[in-house]
Amino acid sequence: MSDPALLSLAEARSVPPRELLQACRARIEQWQPRINAFIEVDENPRGGGVPLAHKDMFYRAGRVSSCGSKIRRDWVANETSAALERLDAAGFADLGRLNMSEFAYGPTGHNEHFGDCRNPWNPDYITGGSSSGSGAAVAARLVFGALGSDTGGSVRLPAAACGITGLKTTWGRVPLRGALPLSPSLDTIGPLARSAEDCAILLQAIAGDGGLQGKSEIRIALSSAWIERNAEPEVAAAVLAAAKTLDRNPVEVAPPDFDTLSAHCLVVMQAEASAQHAQWMRERPGDYSSAVRSRLEAGYAIPAASYLEVLRLRHAALERFCAQTLGVADVYVLPGIGVRVPTREETGSKGGERMPRMLADLTRLTRWVNYLGVPALVVPCGFDSRGLPLSLQLVGRPFSETLLLAAGRAYQRATDWHRRVPA
Amino acid sequence: MVTAKQWSAEAVEMVLAAQGIALAPGRAERLARAYQGLLEASAADPLLAGLEFDATPTGFLLAMQKCR
Numbered sequence: 001m002s003d004p005a006l007l008s009l010a011e012a013r014s015v016p017p018r019e020l021l022q023a024c025r026a027r028i029e030q031w032q033p034r035i036n037a038f039i040e041v042d043e044n045p046r047g048g049g050v051p052l053a054h055k056d057m058f059y060r061a062g063r064v065s066s067c068g069s070k071i072r073r074d075w076v077a078n079e080t081s082a083a084l085e086r087l088d089a090a091g092f093a094d095l096g097r098l099n100m101s102e103f104a105y106g107p108t109g110h111n112e113h114f115g116d117c118r119n120p121w122n123p124d125y126i127t128g129g130s131s132s133g134s135g136a137a138v139a140a141r142l143v144f145g146a147l148g149s150d151t152g153g154s155v156r157l158p159a160a161a162c163g164i165t166g167l168k169t170t171w172g173r174v175p176l177r178g179a180l181p182l183s184p185s186l187d188t189i190g191p192l193a194r195s196a197e198d199c200a201i202l203l204q205a206i207a208g209d210g211g212l213q214g215k216s217e218i219r220i221a222l223s224s225a226w227i228e229r230n231a232e233p234e235v236a237a238a239v240l241a242a243a244k245t246l247d248r249n250p251v252e253v254a255p256p257d258f259d260t261l262s263a264h265c266l267v268v269m270q271a272e273a274s275a276q277h278a279q280w281m282r283e284r285p286g287d288y289s290s291a292v293r294s295r296l297e298a299g300y301a302i303p304a305a306s307y308l309e310v311l312r313l314r315h316a317a318l319e320r321f322c323a324q325t326l327g328v329a330d331v332y333v334l335p336g337i338g339v340r341v342p343t344r345e346e347t348g349s350k351g352g353e354r355m356p357r358m359l360a361d362l363t364r365l366t367r368w369v370n371y372l373g374v375p376a377l378v379v380p381c382g383f384d385s386r387g388l389p390l391s392l393q394l395v396g397r398p399f400s401e402t403l404l405l406a407a408g409r410a411y412q413r414a415t416d417w418h419r420r421v422p423a
Numbered sequence: 424m425v426t427a428k429q430w431s432a433e434a435v436e437m438v439l440a441a442q443g444i445a446l447a448p449g450r451a452e453r454l455a456r457a458y459q460g461l462l463e464a465s466a467a468d469p470l471l472a473g474l475e476f477d478a479t480p481t482g483f484l485l486a487m488q489k490c491r
């Protein structure tokens with residue numbers, strides 16, 4: 001292979017870092033005008049190992065961390081996030097700050113302050129958010145991996161829409177210190193990379209343990225009738241085929257109540273995000289985009305009793321999922337996104353009447369996972385008829401990341417979707 | 424669980440104003456509808472009927488360990 005930027009992270013570790021940096025810089029120069037994945041490329045990157053870059057919400061002492069916002073456009077952090085400290089200690093280079101949805105509160109990748117991030121497979125389409133730059137930069141092979149955060153799908157949606165692998169970690173698995181908070185009861189940090197194997201390397205660095213759990217047979221559960229009824233046909237066909245690749249005889253189970261669990265997630269997310277932003281919402285509401293301001297307004301009338309009742313119910317919902325959905329299986333599989341990747345126009349501020357429905361469809365299969373606090377891995381499983389990626393989501397028990405990554409690796413050994421590179 | 428039937432645009436506007444949050448014109452009505460939908464959807468969970476009096480949010484941490 002002539003371009004070292006196209007190697008996997010695992011392979012890149014044996015290439016001289018200077019060559020990797022040069023190759024990544026050349027690709028950034030070529031791709032950045034087209035996809036707007038970076039907010040800032042560091043002239044003098046920190047560290048000398050395999051190049052990574054991260055969503056601009058992981059603080060680094062002395063460096064600006066805009067959080068994708070106007071409010072923090074020039075804000076300089078006075079501490080370095082725990083996740084970045086661990087990646088530094090593991091010897092990775094940090095090439096710069098990646099684009100993201102404003103304050104990590106949007107599922108599409110639109111950003112009116114820094115410009116929309118655009119999908120490398122077709123810039124008319126969304127990248128997914130809120131870790132939009134992480135998804136786009138890894139997919140276009142500008143860096144070997146990136147950190148994202150996931151409160152309602154923000155690692156998995158960009159991974160799904162950009163055709164890469166993304167891991168939402170178990171709540172509490174990776175320390176949140178020094179990362180922008182959105183909804184602390186739901187916030188998680190996870191890697192986006194080119195394969196499950198690469199995600200495992202990054203997880204090991206940021207979680208202090210991890211890797212890939214060897215298991216001879218991984219039992220898969222799915223709800224194929226629900227998928228056929230509710231997902232778009234191209235999505236359903238790809239996901240059901242992928243499930244068969246993982247397990248010839250998957251267990252059919254009743255689906256979790258995605259919509260009720262998503263509603264619980266939203267109650268928690270809206271209440272906590274609005275509390276987090278209360279001071280700025282009082283003092284400078286005009287500095288938010290209208291979309292984020294609207295989302296934040298929505299949290300101020302959530303009754304405290306409802307919020308706490310939903311949190312009191314969380315343990316029962318988790319126990320039900322593990323006992324019923326995963327009763328005889330290790331992993332529950334479903335689409336990452338139940339619909340095909342939409343365009344930037346139809347999900348943007350001029351998207352019209354259908355826009356709210358489209359946003360709801362986008363997050364329908366991710367939010368419920370955050371309410372349960374469990375880990376989930378998204379891997380690419382095909383392309384639709386327009387050439388946009390399709391994705392498979394694997395959900396496991398708390399702290400089962402290594403098993404999910406092993407399942408992802410097994411799938412990627414049998415397929416080559418993760419090796420496809422946008423031209 | 425508090426259901427959303429009592430929410431009106433005026434109620435939403437008042438609750439937000441009491442917290443110092445100013446709403447753009449027309450937003451209160453849309454928010455009232457959204458609250459109604461969201462809180463009703465959340466309240467529809469049959470698990471709520473069996474929620475034990477002693478359950479607290481911290482019980483989730485124990486469940487995470489138990490379900491590993």
